[in-house]
Amino acid sequence: MKISFIHTADLHLGKQFKFKHMRSPYGDFARESLFSIFGKMINTAKKNKIDFLLLSGDIFDTPQIGMQDLDRFVALLSRIPDTEVIILPGNHDFYQKYALYGLVDFPKNVHVFKNDSLEEFSFPEKKTRIFGLAWTKDTYREFPFSGRVDLREEDNNIIMLHGDATHSSSEHMPINISDFDYFDYVALGHIHQHQFLTKRIAYCGAPQPFSFKDSGNFGMIVGQLEKHRLETHFIVTQTQKFITLDIDVTPDMTIDDIKESCLETAGETNYDNNLYRFVLTGYAKANMNLNLLDDILADHFYYVETDTSRIQPDWDIEKILASNKDNVIGHFIKTIGTDPKDPVSKKALYYGLEGLMMQNGGET
Numbered sequence: 001m002k003i004s005f006i007h008t009a010d011l012h013l014g015k016q017f018k019f020k021h022m023r024s025p026y027g028d029f030a031r032e033s034l035f036s037i038f039g040k041m042i043n044t045a046k047k048n049k050i051d052f053l054l055l056s057g058d059i060f061d062t063p064q065i066g067m068q069d070l071d072r073f074v075a076l077l078s079r080i081p082d083t084e085v086i087i088l089p090g091n092h093d094f095y096q097k098y099a100l101y102g103l104v105d106f107p108k109n110v111h112v113f114k115n116d117s118l119e120e121f122s123f124p125e126k127k128t129r130i131f132g133l134a135w136t137k138d139t140y141r142e143f144p145f146s147g148r149v150d151l152r153e154e155d156n157n158i159i160m161l162h163g164d165a166t167h168s169s170s171e172h173m174p175i176n177i178s179d180f181d182y183f184d185y186v187a188l189g190h191i192h193q194h195q196f197l198t199k200r201i202a203y204c205g206a207p208q209p210f211s212f213k214d215s216g217n218f219g220m221i222v223g224q225l226e227k228h229r230l231e232t233h234f235i236v237t238q239t240q241k242f243i244t245l246d247i248d249v250t251p252d253m254t255i256d257d258i259k260e261s262c263l264e265t266a267g268e269t270n271y272d273n274n275l276y277r278f279v280l281t282g283y284a285k286a287n288m289n290l291n292l293l294d295d296i297l298a299d300h301f302y303y304v305e306t307d308t309s310r311i312q313p314d315w316d317i318e319k320i321l322a323s324n325k326d327n328v329i330g331h332f333i334k335t336i337g338t339d340p341k342d343p344v345s346k347k348a349l350y351y352g353l354e355g356l357m358m359q360n361g362g363e364t
C-alpha cells in the first residue's frame with residue numbers, strides 16, 4: 001500500500017530569540033514565524049491528503065511551555081483528522097506526565113511516544129508500523145535499546161528517533177545508524193541542518209534558521225513509500241535567512257565608504273525578513289566611530305548588525321612615537337618596535353596602544 005508522509009522536527013515552538021539589538025521586535029517575529037511555518041505544513045498535509053505527519057522531537061523549545069502555545073498546537077493538529085500525527089518527544093520537549101504533552105487531550109489522529117523503550121503505533125488499514133523511542137529525561141549517554149525489531153515484509157516500516165548520529169560520544173543519545181538500516185525510512189531529529197545520512201536515513205533539519213550560525217536551506221522532507229520503494233523530496237519552508245558577509249576595511253575609507261561597501265556586498269537581494277551581519281576586518285582611521293555603523297545601515301535592512309571587533313585602528317606609529325618619546329606610550333612602542341613583522345607582535349602593538357592611548361590620552 002502506498003503511503004505519504006511529511007517529516008519535520010526541531011521547530012522549537014515558543015523559543016525566545018536573542019538578538020544584538022534587544023530593543024527590536026525581531027525576536028517576537030522569529031518566534032511567531034515558527035507557528036506560521038507549522039501552520040503551512042498543516043495546510044500542505046491537508047491539501048495533499050498526507051497519511052502521516054512525523055514530528056521527530058524538539059517540537060517545543062522547553063517543557064515549560066505556556067498553555068496558549070499548547071492550545072494553538074493542538075488546534076492545528078485537529079485540522080487534519082485524516083492525517084495520523086506521530087509525536088516523538090526529544091531532549092527539549094522530553095515526555096513528562098505532568099508537563100507539555102502529558103497535559104493534553106489530543107484528538108484521536110495524534111499519537112505520542114511516552115517511554116524511552118521501543119514503542120510502536122500500528123496502522124493496519126495503511127499497512128504501516130511506526131516505531132520510536134521517546135526522551136523522558138534530558139541526557140542519554142547511550143542509546144537505550146539494542147536488538148532487532150521483528151518486521152513484516154508486507155508492511156511499511158518506519159522508525160523515528162531523536163539524537164546524535166554524528167558523534168558516538170554524544171550525551172544527546174548517540175545513534176548508530178547501521179543498527180536501523182533495515183527500516184524503510186528512519187526519520188531523525190536533533191540536528192538542525194538537514195542531511196540524508198543514507199537514502200533511507202535522514203535528518204529533516206529545522207524548518208527555519210535560528211541564528212547567524214545557521215547557513216544553508218531549512219525545510220521539511222516529504223516522502224512516499226510503497227513496497228519498500230522510497231521517494232523523498234526536501235522542501236524549503238524557511239521565511240528568514242541569516243546572512244553573514246565579510247567586509248574589507250582600509251584606512252582610506254570614510255564611514256560612508258564602509259556603508260557603500262556593505263550595501264554593494266549585500267547586492268540587490270530581497271531584504272524582506274532577512275537578517276544581515278557584516279563582519280569588518282582590516283584597518284580603519286584611528287578616530288572613526290564604528291559604533292555609528294549599525295544606525296547608518298538600519299534604513300537599508302530589515303535587521304542588520306555589524307561586528308567591528310576585528311578592526312584595528314590605523315595609527316601612524318612613527319608620529320605617535322615622536323610626540324610621546326618620554327612617556328609610557330613611547331616606551332611601549334620602542335619595546336615592541338614601530339613596525340613588527342610577526343602578526344602576534346603587531347596585534348600586541350595595536351591592542352596595547354589602544355589601551356594606553358585611552359588611559360593616558362596620548363598625543364597622536
Ligand SMILES: [Mn+2]
Nearest residue numbers: 058090091190
Ligand atoms: Mn534535540
